[in-house]
Amino acid sequence: MIPDEEVERVREAADIVGIIGETVTLKRAGAAFRGPCPFHQGKNPNFSVDPRRRIYHCFKCGESGDVFTFLRKRFGMDWPTAVRHVAERSGITIREVSSRRDGPDPRERLWEVNAAAEAYFRRLLQEDPGGSAGREYLAARQVGLDVAERFGLGYAQRDGLRDHLATLGFDDERQLEAGLLVRREDGAIRPRFRGRLMFTIYDVASRVVGFGGRVIGEGEPKYLNSPETIAFVKGRMLYGLNWARNAIRRADRVLLVEGYFDLVRLAMAGVEEVVAPLGTALTPDQGALIARHTKHAFLIYDSDKAGLKATFRAADELLRHGVAVRVVTLPPGEDPDTFARSAGREGVERQLAQAVDVIERKVQLLERGGWFADLHRRRQAVDHLLPTIRATADAVTRDLYLARVAEAT
Ligand SMILES: [Zn+2]
Incomplete structure (x- = not known):
């Protein structure tokens, strides 16, 4: 088995333009490279490779991913083979840990079906008539479709996913395993996410491990997450770390927020060193994960009673790992989403400058x-x-x- 840190090291070292460029003719276009899409066999340069973000994306068919995804989808390599292939091309020797299991990583089954679901949700939100409710909702929250694309947002209709995935060869069993389908007590099988705006949850190596769905309109619960699976252990990961990790190291600080929209909004404002724990209380594993990236944390949680309780619990967990904790207090009635929307990066920096140490708070x-x-x-x-x-x-x-x-x- 290849540890996640090793995968990440390879991904960062990889020349994604060079590797994709071996089979796709790419020409520089601004900060990215463009060429014809090998997935939908396009003739026009709709296929973009972004070396800075280390991803590719087709603006026509919606295919997207990192260098490993490309090799897997284009050449049918399994996950470890793709990683080893890129490592070799990048002159990196990877440290593999032995596992009692033989054969492919058992999480791969889930990454695959989740990635297919993500592509489906994305396409609905971006251009399908069936995704109009999602587009209207995003517009009302002033989030553009370009931002939605960047953060893997999508839309889940009341149905449709199950049949779509079946045509791609993912049977009910696999969809149930990934938590995309739910078996009710009476035995009936139904989709977990219906009529929701979908946030894709990636692990640190940018593999799709789960989803968070926000209800559109009335309904409970407001947010519904994928269940825990072998690929999605919530207490051991942080939402957004795949995007934020380099920014965290650069800025030598991390901002912790509670919600998906908080994170997306702050990143839109240019504050990218943001993560969100996937649940109410920060776990010891999450504390350790943060401490590996920086020793300076800012907590921007709600100021109500529940928010303060979560703030102090998270603070204790971070202090245990040697992380210094400051607490940010926003003006009354504001959350990071609304505040960053109106005050922008400058406003956020001003609040950060006024943050007080947790003991002081x-x-x-x-x-x-x-x-x-x-x-x-x-x-x-x-x-x-x-x-x-x-x-x-x-x-x-x-x-x-x-x-x-x-x-x-
Ligand atoms: Zn395409």
């Missing part, structure tokens, strides 16, 4: 609540602060926190 809230006024409540206030101090792995930071708490009490 806790002390602030306790002070405002009058917790330091009398002896009994002061004792309780300290109990609120102790978990954060205990969680702090960095000794210098912990001493500073203790001093701050002593000062407040």
